[in-house]
Amino acid sequence: MVARSSEVRPSAVRHSASRGVGGRRRRGAGRVAGLGLGGVALLVLLTGCDVGRAFDGFGWPQGGISAESRRMYDLWIASCIAALAVGIFVWGLIFWCVVRYRKRGNALPVQTRYNMPMEFLYTIAPILIVSVLFYYTAIVQTGVDKLTKNPDVTVEVVAFKWNWQFNYRDGQGPDAKTTASTLGTSEVIPVLVLPTNRSIRFEETSRDVIHSFWVPELLFKRDVMPGKIRNVFEVSSLETEGAYVGRCAELCGSYHAFMNFELRVVSPEQYDQFLAAKQGGKSTQDALIQIGEKPYAETTEPFDTRRTHSNFNPDNAPAGTGS
Numbered sequence: 001m002v003a004r005s006s007e008v009r010p011s012a013v014r015h016s017a018s019r020g021v022g023g024r025r026r027r028g029a030g031r032v033a034g035l036g037l038g039g040v041a042l043l044v045l046l047t048g049c050d051v052g053r054a055f056d057g058f059g060w061p062q063g064g065i066s067a068e069s070r071r072m073y074d075l076w077i078a079s080c081i082a083a084l085a086v087g088i089f090v091w092g093l094i095f096w097c098v099v100r101y102r103k104r105g106n107a108l109p110v111q112t113r114y115n116m117p118m119e120f121l122y123t124i125a126p127i128l129i130v131s132v133l134f135y136y137t138a139i140v141q142t143g144v145d146k147l148t149k150n151p152d153v154t155v156e157v158v159a160f161k162w163n164w165q166f167n168y169r170d171g172q173g174p175d176a177k178t179t180a181s182t183l184g185t186s187e188v189i190p191v192l193v194l195p196t197n198r199s200i201r202f203e204e205t206s207r208d209v210i211h212s213f214w215v216p217e218l219l220f221k222r223d224v225m226p227g228k229i230r231n232v233f234e235v236s237s238l239e240t241e242g243a244y245v246g247r248c249a250e251l252c253g254s255y256h257a258f259m260n261f262e263l264r265v266v267s268p269e270q271y272d273q274f275l276a277a278k279q280g281g282k283s284t285q286d287a288l289i290q291i292g293e294k295p296y297a298e299t300t301e302p303f304d305t306r307r308t309h310s311n312f313n314p315d316n317a318p319a320g321t322g323s
């Protein structure tokens with residue numbers, strides 16, 4: 001249906017090419033552009049303050065300790081603010097239309113079809129929004145996955161059912177040598193000691209099944225694969241000293257839920273002393289005491305690995321279950 005001509009309300013969009021309507025349209029476009037600019041300014045302002053903390057991270061985990069975790073956090077917060085801005089704009093338009101064009105009689109409201117500027121806007125706006133989100137996501141993801149040629153520290157993460165071994169290496173790749181090692185046992189949680197302000201490469205390998213190396217404060221997890229696959233990732237720096245629990249995040253068997261370790265982030269000087277002590281033949285616990293750290297894990301504790309007849313392989317279980 002074609003729009004009715006002169007009796008329509010002045011602010012409605014029409015196909016008329018008259019000068020008056022053209023002027024209004026230009027003013028309308030100016031207003032929209034002003035709104036858009038205002039929105040962008042508001043976005044920059046809000047991103048500048050820690051709006052994420054005010055809103056509890058919009059559901060994103062708080063307290064990341066690596067440079068990469070901060071970048072991921074910032075991307076999430078900016079995306080949420082952008083989504084809210086678009087949402088508020090659309091909700092505003094909906095409510096405005098509901099009130100402004102509510103039914104006032106039997107006359108049909110103005111019909112606006114084949115309005116090229118509007119059609120163009122409907123098409124281009126979502127493409128623009130998705131493009132901007134994609135652009136920033138690609139930038140952050142590439143940064144998080146980035147590998148450098150010579151990281152300051154390389155640690156080999158070896159997962160097995162159901163514990164961890166951490167090998168401090170003298171280079172990168174499977175041919176590098178282990179200079180010191182920490183092995184978790186059923187009695188002792190393995191403590192992975194790493195320094196602040198140094199780039200760290202994690203090279204992962206598994207002795208049996210697929211595990212997943214996960215420290216929640218890194219806001220990052222990566223599968224640990226068996227065989228020749230070495231999954232590798234880096235953090236450009238750890239920023240906060242402390243003890244952080246690490247977990248396996250891939251269901252790997254009966255005791256998967258208890259396959260914990262501890263990441264202990266210390267100063268670079270302490271780290272150097274720790275590594276020297278380990279290379280000198282000291283145990284991880286003695287080396288930790290030597291640098292003034294607690295010798296055992298503080299964030300998690302060992303569990304009882306003993307399987308009993310009743311809890312694992314009951315008499316009435318069908319043949320072939322359990323091992």
Ligand SMILES: [Cu+2]
Nearest residue numbers: 211248252256
């Ligand atoms: Cu596991």
